Amino acid sequence: MTTNNHSDPLYPDHEWLATNKSAVQQLNALLEYAQQVEVFSKKADAAFRAGQWLKMLNSLKEEYQALEQQQYLLNPVYLTYANGIKQALSKEAAVNVNGLKAIFAQCSDLIIREFNLGATEQIPAALVMIEGMVDRGAINESILKPLLFTKYNGDINGTLAFIKANVLSVANIKEIRTVREVVDEVLAGNAILIIDKSDIALVSEVKGWESRSVEEPDTEAVVRGPREGFVETIRTNTALLRRKIKNPNLKIEALKVGEKTQTAICIAYIKGIVDERIVQELKKRLDKIEIDAVLESGYIENLIEDAPFSLFPTVGNSEKPDNVSAKLLEGRVAVFVDGTPFVLMVPYLFVEAFQVSEDYYSRPYYTTFIRWLRWFAFFTSTVLPALYVAITTYHQELLPQALLTSIATAQEGTPFPAVVEALLMQIIYEILREAGVRLPRPVGSAVSIVGALVIGEAAVTAGLVGAPMVVIVGGTAISSFLIPALSDVNALLRIMLIIMAGFSGIYGIILGFILTIIHQCSLRSFGVPYMSPLAPINVSDLKDVFVRFPWWAMRTRPRVLGGQNPLREKAGQKPKAQTNNN
Amino acid sequence: MLDAGRINLRQLCLLIFISKNYLDLTYLLVLTYPPANQDVWLIVPLHFLFNLILMVPLYFLWLRFPQKTIVECGQLIAGKAAGLALGVLYIWYFIHQAALALSQFCEFLSTAIMPETPFIFFAVSLMLVSAYAVWHGLEVISRVAELFAPMIIVSILIAVLLVSLSGNINLKALFPMLEKGFLPVVYGGFLSSCKSIELIGIAMLLPCLNRRKKAKAAIVCGLLLHSLFFLIIALTVLGTFGASEAKNTVYPFYDAIRLISVGRFIERVEIIYVMMWVLSAFIKVTLFYYLAVFGLSQLRLKDYKPFVLPVGTIIIPLSLLVAPNIVELLEFTSYKIYPWYNLLFIFLIPAVLLVVALIRKKEEDTQCGSADLSR
Numbered sequence: 019m020t021t022n023n024h025s026d027p028l029y030p031d032h033e034w035l036a037t038n039k040s041a042v043q044q045l046n047a048l049l050e051y052a053q054q055v056e057v058f059s060k061k062a063d064a065a066f067r068a069g070q071w072l073k074m075l076n077s078l079k080e081e082y083q084a085l086e087q088q089q090y091l092l093n094p095v096y097l098t099y100a101n102g103i104k105q106a107l108s109k110e111a112a113v114n115v116n117g118l119k120a121i122f123a124q125c126s127d128l129i130i131r132e133f134n135l136g137a138t139e140q141i142p143a144a145l146v147m148i149e150g151m152v153d154r155g156a157i158n159e160s161i162l163k164p165l166l167f168t169k170y171n172g173d174i175n176g177t178l179a180f181i182k183a184n185v186l187s188v189a190n191i192k193e194i195r196t197v198r199e200v201v202d203e204v205l206a207g208n209a210i211l212i213i214d215k216s217d218i219a220l221v222s223e224v225k226g227w228e229s230r231s232v233e234e235p236d237t238e239a240v241v242r243g244p245r246e247g248f249v250e251t252i253r254t255n256t257a258l259l260r261r262k263i264k265n266p267n268l269k270i271e272a273l274k275v276g277e278k279t280q281t282a283i284c285i286a287y288i289k290g291i292v293d294e295r296i297v298q299e300l301k302k303r304l305d306k307i308e309i310d311a312v313l314e315s316g317y318i319e320n321l322i323e324d325a326p327f328s329l330f331p332t333v334g335n336s337e338k339p340d341n342v343s344a345k346l347l348e349g350r351v352a353v354f355v356d357g358t359p360f361v362l363m364v365p366y367l368f369v370e371a372f373q374v375s376e377d378y379y380s381r382p383y384y385t386t387f388i389r390w391l392r393w394f395a396f397f398t399s400t401v402l403p404a405l406y407v408a409i410t411t412y413h414q415e416l417l418p419q420a421l422l423t424s425i426a427t428a429q430e431g432t433p434f435p436a437v438v439e440a441l442l443m444q445i446i447y448e449i450l451r452e453a454g455v456r457l458p459r460p461v462g463s464a465v466s467i468v469g470a471l472v473i474g475e476a477a478v479t480a481g482l483v484g485a486p487m488v489v490i491v492g493g494t495a496i497s498s499f500l501i502p503a504l505s506d507v508n509a510l511l512r513i514m515l516i517i518m519a520g521f522s523g524i525y526g527i528i529l530g531f532i533l534t535i536i537h538q539c540s541l542r543s544f545g546v547p548y549m550s551p552l553a554p555i556n557v558s559d560l561k562d563v564f565v566r567f568p569w570w571a572m573r574t575r576p577r578v579l580g581g582q583n584p585l586r587e588k589a590g591q592k593p594k595a596q597t598n599n600n
Numbered sequence: 601m602l603d604a605g606r607i608n609l610r611q612l613c614l615l616i617f618i619s620k621n622y623l624d625l626t627y628l629l630v631l632t633y634p635p636a637n638q639d640v641w642l643i644v645p646l647h648f649l650f651n652l653i654l655m656v657p658l659y660f661l662w663l664r665f666p667q668k669t670i671v672e673c674g675q676l677i678a679g680k681a682a683g684l685a686l687g688v689l690y691i692w693y694f695i696h697q698a699a700l701a702l703s704q705f706c707e708f709l710s711t712a713i714m715p716e717t718p719f720i721f722f723a724v725s726l727m728l729v730s731a732y733a734v735w736h737g738l739e740v741i742s743r744v745a746e747l748f749a750p751m752i753i754v755s756i757l758i759a760v761l762l763v764s765l766s767g768n769i770n771l772k773a774l775f776p777m778l779e780k781g782f783l784p785v786v787y788g789g790f791l792s793s794c795k796s797i798e799l800i801g802i803a804m805l806l807p808c809l810n811r812r813k814k815a816k817a818a819i820v821c822g823l824l825l826h827s828l829f830f831l832i833i834a835l836t837v838l839g840t841f842g843a844s845e846a847k848n849t850v851y852p853f854y855d856a857i858r859l860i861s862v863g864r865f866i867e868r869v870e871i872i873y874v875m876m877w878v879l880s881a882f883i884k885v886t887l888f889y890y891l892a893v894f895g896l897s898q899l900r901l902k903d904y905k906p907f908v909l910p911v912g913t914i915i916i917p918l919s920l921l922v923a924p925n926i927v928e929l930l931e932f933t934s935y936k937i938y939p940w941y942n943l944l945f946i947f948l949i950p951a952v953l954l955v956v957a958l959i960r961k962k963e964e965d966t967q968c969g970s971a972d973l974s975r
Contacts, residue, residue, distance in 0.1 A: 412714065413871075415868065416868045416870065416871055418865070418867055418868065522714070522721070522725070523714060524871060524874055525709060525713070525714060525717075525722070525874070525878065528874070528875055528878045528879070529725055529726070529729055529878075532729050532744075532878070532879065532882050533729055533732065535744055535748075536732055536733045536740060536744055539736075539740045539743040539744050539747070547743065549747070552746075552747060553744065553746040553747045554608065554611065554742075554743055555610060555746050
């Protein structure tokens with residue numbers, strides 16, 4: 019038996035051929051194949067002469083099939099495609115079809131439907147598509163049926179134009195001329211019609227795959243406001259956005275990223291509002307990306323963010339069309355990535371973490387209160403455990419007498435110093451949280467029981483941790499849920515501050531605070547200072563930070579985002595009560 | 601001038617305010633200045649006026665050389681060698697001031713707040729944080745100041761409110777007025793304004809302004825804001841302790857805050873004080889640290905970043921040297937030596953430079969200087 023590395027013409031060989039661009043190596047492949055054929059035929063010959071062919075029949079058959087499969091690798095269309103040469107389609111349908119078969123060898127989901135055009139003319143043609151990515155009904159009714167039952171007049175150039183104009187009942191049709199385009203279109207989920215004696219193929223857009231329906235996202239639940247969220251299909255997502263902003267100035271530019279995955283990406287912005295420099299910068303950064311795969315927008319986020327070593331995110335994301343529309347109307351740029359409902363938005367500022375889409379749909383008073391509450395919660399959830407550690411370790415005198423007594427009683431007899439206790443509880447909390455997220459739903463309740471009872475009650479009763487510490491960690495955890503956008507930053511900062519408080523008390527916390535602020539002030543997101551409008555202070559933008567002004571008072575878009583089209587409403591929108599003259 | 605980053609008028613104003621306010625928060629040295637009785641609060645308006653007068657030579661020097669800091673001006677006006685010497689002198693002055701501010705900071709923390717922790721720990725830790733800020737440059741420092749200023753202002757107001765709610769302030773302590781006559785008050789005002797080392801800081805920062813038009817307004821606003829809080833703090837302290845007792849407290853405002861007790865519920869709010877004080881100290885130390893590094897880079901060199909750590913390592917031991925203990929520190933910063941030392945740098949040298957520039961008709965080449973800085 020000949021056993022060489024070509025007996026299994028699978029991925030490695032593809033790779034080998036695909037990465038070699040020299041003709042010499044192609045010739046080598048050809049030569050090797052010829053040698054294998056020679057070896058095979060000699061063996062078969064020997065078997066026949068020896069009269070043992072009946073015994074060897076099965077093994078010979080297998081070997082023959084393997085050789086036949088390998089033949090695909092020698093297909094000229096395949097070789098040019100694999101070597102990245104731009105190859106025009108052949109005039110002969112058979113060559114094209116065989117080439118495609120070779121390119122898509124071992125791809126069982128490829129369908130090549132070969133047929134003859136018309137009842138009488140007998141022009142060979144083929145329809146190429148990928149099963150599951152196309153709409154079967156549309157293929158049968160709008161493409162195959164009309165193609166098979168129409169009468170053609172024989173002139174081949176005329177036929178193509180005739181088919182395009184009179185036969186195919188598909189909305190979006192285009193002509194393509196190269197093998198690469200055919201492959202890309204097939205992979206995008208379109209049906210390609212190849213006709214004999216024509217070097218132009220017709221692409222009919224009949225995409226239709228299974229996808230999740232538009233539903234309310236889990237990450238950004240609202241009481242008041244639209245419930246729809248993005249899905250995994252990029253076209254659906256851009257359509258959801260277009261439905262919100264019905265304006266041709268909403269530009270949605272497409273590009274592809276990911277050498278292997280060829281992921282579709284769209285940059286959306288509103289011309290006339292956005293600062294063009296931000297769009298240019300974003301495009302520049304996206305163009306620089308050379309990666310094999312992009313499976314989620316997080317890949318892109320990592321590759322375009324300004325501060326890769328920072329705890330703080332400088333690229334925002336959202337799952338809701340209304341949210342993205344609002345950001346675009348403020349002058350931001352959105353990046354849609356196929357295959358994920360999370361849309362990226364730049365520039366991203368620190369204060370955005372404290373703004374929720376529902377803020378703008380509710381009345382301003384309670385919203386303002388909630389805004390204050392969020393700032394307070396962010397502050398407490400980062401500082402509270404550290405403050406507790408600092409005060410119980412270094413500055414007991416800062417507590418009022420009654421509080422000091424109750425804390426001292428509770429902490430009495432616990433084995434660990436406060437800083438160790440705080441760190442332990444913090445880590446246990448993070449474990450519980452992570453377990454709650456990853457576990458299947460039915461088991462989730464077990465975690466909460468274990469968490470609440472064992473960690474909370476039992477640990478205190480057993481005297482392992484003090485009850486105040488449990489209260490503090492619990493309060494911290496709940497506070498951190500108010501600002502989900504910063505929950506990861508929050509957890510890490512908290513641990514850092516606990517350690518600093520353990521070393522040098524309140525002074526340590528303040529130093530940690532100053533360090534964080536310096537770091538935040540040094541960040542920029544696509545040229546915009548991360549802490550604006552707080553630092554540098556921008557007074558006109560402050561009306562959407564600690565206070566949410568009513569809509570009739572928020573007349574200007576955020577200045578920091580370019581502000582080339584600053585006004586968003588006419589003056590005098592404040593409603594006036596009608597005086598009753600009756 | 602090398603591009604050091606730009607600051608705007610508000611940032612300049614707030615930097616002046618925080619930096620000047622820093623000392624009044626703790627030491628409130630003005631209490632011991634003449635007339636050293638219940639009239640010291642009258643010093644404040646005079647302090648403001650004298651500050652404006654002392655600013656005159658620096659301001660006019662800047663008008664003649666809008667793109668140059670005083671370190672660079674020296675070389676233009678007084679010639680290469682003398683200018684270089686002047687520049688070195690000013691850099692020494694900034695380093696000294698940073699060390700002084702640092703030692704004032706460490707003395708307070710290691711005597712009042714955390715007596716078990718050694719001085720050097722505070723010095724090193726604050727300098728590390730400052731070095732981080734200085735390394736990021738002027739823009740970041742001024743943004744941080746912008747964030748801290750509201751916190752400091754609100755904290756002071758809350759503290760003063762709580763002190764008055766506790767019923768500790770007795771404004772009768774301010775009378776009789778002008779017991780020793782008016783002249784000692786004027787003298788005290790003059791001495792206390794000589795302590796305003798920020799004036800030279802302003803002069804260093806003016807060339808970094810992004811809009812030059814309203815620089816005067818920003819300076820006046822910063823000084824006015826400081827005077828306002830200076831007055832509030834002075835009145836609070838005088839009202840709480842009375843002049844004679846206040847003179848003997850080392851940390852008057854801190855002690856006033858320690859006495860807060862509102863409804864036997866709000867007590868021991870020193871934490872507010874410590875917070876605003878560390879924030880102010882950070883801004884002040886960082887500002888002068890930055891000015892030293894920045895001035896050093898202006899002598900010859902292109903970039904300031906290589907100087908950040910070396911200058912920092914000079915400041916830390918220097919802060920130990922200038923004040924081996926709190927008594928010597930207070931002695932040095934009292935009205936006997938310190939104002940005259942400062943007066944040399946903030947008034948006399950700039951005034952001489954201005955006169956020389958006027959006589960020798962030196963002026964900045966406006967063609968390369970007046971690039972459009974407005975954004």
